[in-house]
Amino acid sequence: xxxxxxxxxxxxxxxxxxxxxxxxxKYLKRQFIYTVSNISCFLLLCFSxxxxxxxxxxxxxxxVYKIGGWAPPFGICLVFDGLxxxxxxxxxxxxxxxxxxxxxxxxxxTDKPKYFxxxxxxxxxxxxxxxxxxxxxxxxxxxxxxxxxYALVAFGTDSEDLEASFKYAIMGSLASLFIFLxxxxxxxxxxxxxxxxxxxxxxxxxxxxLIPFVSVLFIVGFGTKAALMPFHAWLPDAHPAAPASIxxxxxxxxxKTLGIYALSRILFNVIGITSGISxxxxxxxxxxxxxxxxxxxxxxxxxxxxxxxxxxxxxxIILGIGLATPLxxxxxxxxxxxxxxxxxxxFLNAGAIDYAAGTRDLRQMSGLKEKxxxxxxxxxxxxxxxxGIPPFAGFFSKLVIILACIQKGYFGYAFIxxxxxxxxxxxFMKMQKFAxxxxxxxxxxxxxxxxxxxxxxxxxxxxxxxxxGLILLPGLNFFLSDAANVLLEGSRxxxxxxxxxx
Amino acid sequence: MSTYLLCLVLFCVxxxxxxxxxxxxxMIVGLAIMGYSLNLFFVLLGYRLHGRAPIDAPDQVIENMxxxxxxxxxxTSIVIGLGIMALLISLAIRIYExxxxxxxxxxxxxxx
Numbered sequence: 001x002x003x004x005x006x007x008x009x010x011x012x013x014x015x016x017x018x019x020x021x022x023x024x025x026k027y028l029k030r031q032f033i034y035t036v037s038n039i040s041c042f043l044l045l046c047f048s049x050x051x052x053x054x055x056x057x058x059x060x061x062x063x064v065y066k067i068g069g070w071a072p073p074f075g076i077c078l079v080f081d082g083l084x085x086x087x088x089x090x091x092x093x094x095x096x097x098x099x100x101x102x103x104x105x106x107x108x109x110t111d112k113p114k115y116f117x118x119x120x121x122x123x124x125x126x127x128x129x130x131x132x133x134x135x136x137x138x139x140x141x142x143x144x145x146x147x148x149x150y151a152l153v154a155f156g157t158d159s160e161d162l163e164a165s166f167k168y169a170i171m172g173s174l175a176s177l178f179i180f181l182x183x184x185x186x187x188x189x190x191x192x193x194x195x196x197x198x199x200x201x202x203x204x205x206x207x208x209x210l211i212p213f214v215s216v217l218f219i220v221g222f223g224t225k226a227a228l229m230p231f232h233a234w235l236p237d238a239h240p241a242a243p244a245s246i247x248x249x250x251x252x253x254x255x256k257t258l259g260i261y262a263l264s265r266i267l268f269n270v271i272g273i274t275s276g277i278s279x280x281x282x283x284x285x286x287x288x289x290x291x292x293x294x295x296x297x298x299x300x301x302x303x304x305x306x307x308x309x310x311x312x313x314x315x316x317i318i319l320g321i322g323l324a325t326p327l328x329x330x331x332x333x334x335x336x337x338x339x340x341x342x343x344x345x346x347f348l349n350a351g352a353i354d355y356a357a358g359t360r361d362l363r364q365m366s367g368l369k370e371k372x373x374x375x376x377x378x379x380x381x382x383x384x385x386x387x388g389i390p391p392f393a394g395f396f397s398k399l400v401i402i403l404a405c406i407q408k409g410y411f412g413y414a415f416i417x418x419x420x421x422x423x424x425x426x427x428f429m430k431m432q433k434f435a436x437x438x439x440x441x442x443x444x445x446x447x448x449x450x451x452x453x454x455x456x457x458x459x460x461x462x463x464x465x466x467x468x469g470l471i472l473l474p475g476l477n478f479f480l481s482d483a484a485n486v487l488l489e490g491s492r493x494x495x496x497x498x499x500x501x502x
Numbered sequence: 503m504s505t506y507l508l509c510l511v512l513f514c515v516x517x518x519x520x521x522x523x524x525x526x527x528x529m530i531v532g533l534a535i536m537g538y539s540l541n542l543f544f545v546l547l548g549y550r551l552h553g554r555a556p557i558d559a560p561d562q563v564i565e566n567m568x569x570x571x572x573x574x575x576x577x578t579s580i581v582i583g584l585g586i587m588a589l590l591i592s593l594a595i596r597i598y599e600x601x602x603x604x605x606x607x608x609x610x611x612x613x614x
Contacts, residue, residue, distance in 0.1 A: 136575050143582045150589055159600040163609055166526070166593045170533065173586050174520070177536055180579065184544040187572070 003054055006047055007065040007078045010088060010127040013040050013047075018120035025113025034103055037116050041092070041099040044127070048088040052479070055085050061482060064133070064501040072133070072501045073197045079133035079497055082482030087130045087261050089479075090337055091253045093464075094344050095123050097457040098252075101348055102245040104451035105355060109243065115155065122148035122249065126257045133497060135183050135270070136193045142179070142258055146172050146225070149254055153242045164234075164241035171234040175224035182217035185210060186270075196497035199270045203491045215277050218266055219284075226259020228318060229288035232311050236295075239310065240303035240360070244351020247303060251310045252344035256336055260314070264321050269486070269493040273324050281322025286413050289315030289420045297427045302350045302360045305431060306343065312420060313339045313386065319417065320401040321487070323408055329484040331400030337480070338393040338468045342386045345461040349379040352450045352458065353435065362431065367440035371447040374455045376436040378462040383432055385465040387425035393468025505546050512539035526594045526604045530587065537583045541576045548572035 017040040025033050055061060065078040102119070106112055125145025132138050150172065154165035187193055189210050190201040202211065224231040235255070239247045267273050267281075292312030299305035317339065320332025352375045353368065354360055369376035385392035388399075398421055405414035449455070471479055486493065516539060519532025548569030556567040594604065601609050 136578075140578060140582065143586075147582075147585055147589060150586075150593075154593060154596075157596060159597070159609075162593055162597045162600060166590070166597060169586065169590055169593065170520070170529065173533055173590075174536075177540055180540050181543070184540065184547060184572075187544070187575075188547040191569075193571070193575070 003058070004063050004065045004080075006051060006054075007063065007080045007131060008067070009047055010044065010131055011124055013043055014120040014123040014127060016040075018117045018124060021113050021120065022117040025116070030112060033113055033116055037099055037102075037120070040120070041096045044092040044123070045096045048085070048092045051080060052085045052089055055080065055082065055482070056478065060496060060500055061485075062496050062500045064497055066501060072498060073192060073194050076137050077133040077194070077196075077497070077501060078131045079196075080131055081486050081493075081496075082484075083261075083265065083486040084130050086333065086337075086479060086483035087257060088127065090340050091123070091126050091130065091257060094252045094340050095249065097460055098245050098249050098344065098348070101248070101351075101454050101457035104453040105243065105245050105351055108355065109155065115152075115243075118148045118152050118155070119246070119249075121145075122152065122254065126253060129257060129262060133195050134193055135186065135195050135198065135266075138195075138262060139176070139179060139183055142225070142262065143176060145254065145258060146176065149246075149250060152246045153238045153250075155243055155246065156241065158241075160237075161241040164237035168234040168238035171224060171231075175221045175231070177221075178217050178224075179221035182214045182221060185214050185217070189214075195266075195270050196494040199272070199491040199494035200498075202271060203494075211271055212274070212276065215267060215271055215274075216280075218263060218271075219277070219280060222259050222263035222266075223284065224259075226255050226263065226314055226318070227288075227311050228259075228284045228314065229291055229311065230284070232288065232292070235311060236304055236307045239307040239347075240301060244303070244347055244354060247307075247351070248344040248347035251307065251347055252340040255310070255314060256317070256340060260317055260321065260336065264487055268324075268488075268490055270491075272491050278322050278324045281318055282410065282413060285315045285317075285319030285322050286416045287315070288312060289319060290416050293420045293423045293427060297423060297430070300362045302353065302362055302365075302431065302435065303347065305362070305427065306346050306350060309346075309386065309424065309427065310339075310343055312424065313343065315420075316398065316401055316417065319413065320404060323404050323410070325404055325408055326484060326488055327400060327407055328404035329487050330480055331397055331404050333483050334400060334471065334480050335394075335397035337471070338385065338397045338465070341461050341464040341468060342382045342394060345378060345382040345458060345465060346386070348454070348458050348461065349375050349382070352454055355450055355454070356447055357444055362434040365435045365441070366438045367436070368444065368447070369436040370440050371444060372436075372449050374449060374458060378458040379436065380432060381462045381465050383428035385468075387428050388421045389425075391466070391469070393465055393471075396469045396472055506543065509539050509543040509546065512542070515539075524606045526597065526606060526609075527591075529606070530590045530594065533590070534583065534587055537579075537586075541579055541583075544572045544576050544579070 062081040067076045125141045128141035150169040154161050190198045227235040288311050296305050296308035317332045317336050320328045385394040388395045402414050402417050516532045516536030553566045553568040
């Protein structure tokens with residue numbers, strides 16, 4: 001068996017389970033759905049870890065799968081390199097734990113087959129977007145993931161959910177149109193849709209004024225998907241409206257895959273980043289960092305607070321990647337990994353409180369620590385980690401980003417990063433105080449801790465939040481540095497893809 | 503060139519509908535028009551004057567042919583657009599059931 005044959009499995013497995021569940025879920029027992037979803041999430045996690053290991057053993061650090069045997073400029077190819085394998089591990093790791101959590105949490109909702117179908121369609125879209133090497137294919141997977149997420153946001157079908165989903169769908173489709181226009185113009189310019197071939201032609205035809213225009217179209221399009229500051233308006237409505245497990249997936253991985261990964265892949269590897277674009281990214285990143293956390297501080301709805309905090313943390317990642325220095329990209333990707341674990345955990349905690357106490361309003365909760373010790377402690381770990389307190393993972397990634405800013409001479413941006421981090425600490429201490437500390441509200445005297453499946457996921461993610469800093473150790477940091485190297489080598493990506501596809 | 507400008511006009515019509523109309527259905531129609539204008543733009547990129555379909559047969563000589571790739575791409579894009587339209591319209595129907603109105607200014611439980 002060829003080693004490249006595992007690459008299409010990242011799309012096939014979730015797509016197959018989505019259709020299996022939607023076709024058979026109605027007639028078979030609930031246990032069947034749970035088994036299918038568990039097995040397929042587990043397989044995806046195994047394959048992504050195996051792929052990471054496999055990539056280490058290939059000399060060139062890149063594997064290309066040619067669909068139907070057509071070589072790159074003509075056919076669609078799937079490219080599995082350091083960045084793709086890093087993102088696949090992040091997505092499938094979070095999806096695995098969110099899936100286990102869903103088994104307990106989904107009891108609240110009626111139509112379980114549809115939930116899991118949409119869940120796997122979203123996963124298909126994200127995995128496909130990560131491994132594809134074709135620009136239009138990327139757009140299709142982006143739309144698959146977005147469509148599934150619009151539907152999942154409206155899953156509760158309350159009037160708020162529907163309104164949030166409508167808003168999200170309108171803004172998301174508008175963003176997709178911008179991306180589509182960008183792809184159309186790039187096709188007109190290069191006469192190819194293959195990302196590697198496109199990168200080759202763009203490096204040859206320099207000096208066109210179309211390229212900055214297309215870059216801005218992509219920043220608007222993918223920036224909306226990533227909820228960068230001027231384009232963020234959908235996120236604080238959409239993420240709280242979704243079921244908590246889905247909010248965890250949306251905030252944890254969807255905005256990063258659809259927004260940050262796709263943007264950085266195209267800007268760095270296809271178009272080639274210029275200092276002007278880099279400056280725009282750094283500015284937008286710092287803006288979302290500061291304004292997001294200021295807005296988060298004044299919220300009283302727990303999930304809305306977390307949603308605004310997501311905007312702020314996405315700002316850190318974009319700031320790091322936008323610096324376009326080795327240290328900055330390394331820090332940005334490291335924060336991407338940490339934040340996906342942290343924010344998923346925090347949303348799962350919010351879901352656990354909602355599940356047990358039936359409220360999301362911070363003012364009504366009080367002293368829940370007594371009744372829900374697991375939720376309270378895991379939430380404390382995540383809060384300290386997102387605020388950047390030393391032993392936790394969030395501290396190291398923020399430190400790397402701030403050091404990268406200083407290294408490049410951006411003292412102002414480094415200062416904004418520090419200030420935002422302090423306000424983040426205040427925000428999460430406020431959240432802890434309202435939700436878990438203090439005297440127990442009397443109406444919660446009979447409160448039960450959540451089911452075992454939900455506890456397991458929260459504890460596992462908390463362990464990742466604590467141990468995430470260990471990735472910096474010399475034996476393990478290939479996980480991040482291989483991914484950062486892919487972005488750093490820029491349009492040499494094209495050469496490597498063509499060589500690997502021979 | 504003028505055809506591209508007409509695409510831009512169509513795009514702006516759609517954008518106007520999306521931004522200025524208060525009715526949810528009219529907003530959806532605006533979004534659809536924007537989508538179609540971009541599809542049209544992409545197809546026009548592959549058009550050659552007096553070109554013909556690139557179907558290769560032994561007894562034919564093709565001198566000038568249109569680019570088939572944008573047509574295939576736009577076909578896919580139309581299908582995706584259809585999916586989004588279906589979802590948006592079903593959302594609008596459910597919103598109408600809940601609120602009894604399609605006026606966007608009266609549906610404002612969230613403050614974004």
